[in-house]
Amino acid sequence: MLSILVKSLPMTLLEAEVHLSLREFLRDQGEPLWDHHLTMARLVSRALRLNRSALIQTGSTFSRYGLSYLMPCLLSDRPILLVVPLNIQKQLIEQDIPYLQQWLNTKKTIINQDQTVDFETFQGLLIVSPDVWLGDRLENKGQFPDDIVTLIDQADYLEEWTKDYLTMTLASDDWQQLQQQYPAYGNLIQEVRFFLKKSIFSHPNSPYQCCLLDQEEKESLSHLCATLNKNPLLNRFAQSLDNQNQLLWASVDREKNTFFIHVSPLDISSILSPYLNHSTIVLMGGFLDSQKAAPTYKKTIGLAQDILCLKFHPHRQNELINLYIRERLPMPNTPEFQRILIEEVRKLVFGGYESLKPITIIVDDVPSKAQVATFLAAEFGSQVKVEKADIDDNSILISGWKFWHNHQGKLPIPKLFIIATLPIPSLENPLVAAQVNYYKKQHKDWFRFYLLPTALKEIQRAVMPLRESQGIVALLDNRVNYRSYGNRILTALEPYAKIDYIDSNWLNG
Template identity: 45%
Template sequence: MLLEVQVHALLKAYLREHRDIDWPHHLTIARLVARGLRIGRSSLIQTGTEVERYSLSYLIPALLTTENILLVVPEAWQVKLLEQDIPHLQNWLKEHQSEVELSQSKLMITSFPNWLSDRLNHLGHFPDSLPTVIIQAEDLETWSRQQLTLDLTPQDWLEQLQQANSQQHNITTVKVKITQNLYQHPPNPYGCYALDESIQIELESLWDNLGSLGLLSPVMERFWRQWQQGEQIFWASLQRETGQFHLFLAPHSVAGYLSQIWTRQPVVIMGQFIDKQITATLGLEDILQLNFAPDAQRELIQLYSPARFPFPNTPEFQFALYREINKLITNQGLVILVDDLPLKGQLAAILASEYGSRVQVETQDLPTNGILISGWEFWCEQAEPFWSPELLIMVTLPLPSLEHPVVASRVNYYKQKRQDWFRGYLLPTALNKMQKAIVPLRNSQGTLVILDNRVNYRSYGDDIIKALEPCARINNLS
């Protein structure tokens, strides 16, 4: 019996017994995953929903196939998979299909950083040709860049000084200049800074000199080698209390690193929402891509964005914001997403003075009618949605700030390539965050409020609305 047929029959029986599982795409996606595993064809699947909801679609095929399978999932999910989901499904399958030999040893689980490190460094922990299912495709570029980022620590500088005694004066001089240059930058919310070009030239000269003398430490040599490859993002962080700093180096594009590893095994890559540029971004070639959208009946949300609202960069915005939020607050739970730290603090203080303990900042311990004030990262990066509010307010669009040195460097990279840096980088990044943010809202079929009027008056507003579909625009909340 073909794996797809077996998966379809057993999953259908499972869903018949568990009628609380109402996601409509389980059977279709499970057959696609099963076929991909059986014939070794790589595929990229947009599920349109959260990991917790679509996990059956890859777990059932992975448990039924006779091949060894590798699941690449975030560490936050691994304990639940190993201790709850997989044992539960194994027991159910044993009861309902006695002919299938199920063995957890056939199913290996690791995180994406561990898997990528093994692939790039040829560590041999996971054999080539091992069918692999990778979860959260929308985060693969970020995770890959993090894995490829080099961090030059204070301890690395100390080891370099010990290895090159004859060059201690030159090394110390450059370190002092770096520190002085970093202190010239005012503190920012990101805690990281770009170094002046003159300092970068001095660093290049130092590394070149130490390299010619054979005195570069292994860490410094690796940093210098990657620097010489070009097209790198370079930035620094500073602990102002101690004067210690870290230097970071990461590639602008991860496609070249990833393209060499996709052909070593068949992969099924799954994610909530997949940007149309993802195949180029991740170096994926000749891959079957399938897109499933949120269910238009069960996951429809309402969208309200007042047309006559001040723009975020105007003096009138903050007063209008407080007034509008007060109008929107009812006895139901709501979430307010705001990344601006001073504004977040002011908003929390003002609302707490009126609504008391209902108002909480970035916590999962909430009353049912709680008012959660949160940054985008806290809300979006939870391992699973901990709350399905009736109302979600986005104060501004989550476009990356050009004040962040990493963002500024990536924008310059796009400009040098004569590419559209806004639609190629800033906008897709914002859409990814917005799509993640509204997943819990779809569970309650709640209302999304966007108080950033650029969604109504900028040319990219239509792209934002399209990315939030299925949604029904409304003119008021009365």
């Protein structure tokens, strides 16, 4: 072990000290873990020393690259704000940081978001969730200094975090509270609620369980907001109703017979811009953009400052995936596709179950999902799970892209990952259609700026963990062979070993 005691490390020495410590740590662990540790650590160290912002696309998961920014944070003598999701925050505070601190023999103060910080004297590492950081910046709470160096991990989710944070919701409990707070307007509140429920439930049922509010529904809600304009929630709704950057929509739960009304921003670039362009910020994530300079990503989040960009690529031998793609399969929107989907799933799952479990099958189409589940359950019984998070290493999970997106980090990494259709957002989803319409009004290429980047990011996130075990990805969507954007999809999946037939030796690897 390298014996280091760092109480106040001069910043001019940070890059050299981090390089030396990290190299010795990797040797001590017996394996390099990730090829780009030293390069990324040097870049983060320079950002800390020179107050220079950076954007780093790691091409890998946190379990691989996290060490590269933790070591500079622990060896630096300045206060640092680290923004990470709660699940990673827990791992950092309980496991990774104590282990590193012990190995380095450092005493840097580590504070989480529940603790009070005196920034006049604080020189430690403050770890907070995205919601806490967004709340401080967007609501001007002044909880954190404007000039504190900020590292944001999982920054590929920054747009999603921001939209979720800024989304306002009128739920069942809110209606009940309105009744209690404004008894004199009880009839009006009940009348508007019943009208909205009846009208929203009359919209055509769809797998997306949501709809945009029509003009009559908007007017009914607007009348209620104007009447009860002293209510904080309704007042915020009222301010958003005529805002062209706000989307008014409803989600429904038909099983529970309930509905929710939401207002969400369509574009967050102007909202985030002031907080990204006037301070030192390091954005890190597996896949932010298909290009090194990340032009689409930067426009999306409003990042305009001159920023150093780095994009790492997976190792061409150690981190390749095995990619099964057949030519001349039916297109997903044809009647023949469902039959071929079942046949391909049968050959892949039956041939590889013993050696490739757990298996994940992504099927977005609801009828096809049910058909695949029924077919496999006849052979594998309770091992087949449809959008269930309680799976084990023997399970066959069947889910849509949304479920996988929301739960991937908590599920076992599959060894066989079957993709029925590419994760290109469907225009049949009212929220996607509204976003596309917004970009059309902005005269933007909505496919190149929105739909394709979303698909590239989603498919990269999905296959990234499989690289660690060189798993098998079966892509059954023939658009990858015959559409102009197909090469962009394949480039995002590199490196891979491609095969266009099912080899039993390959499946049993």
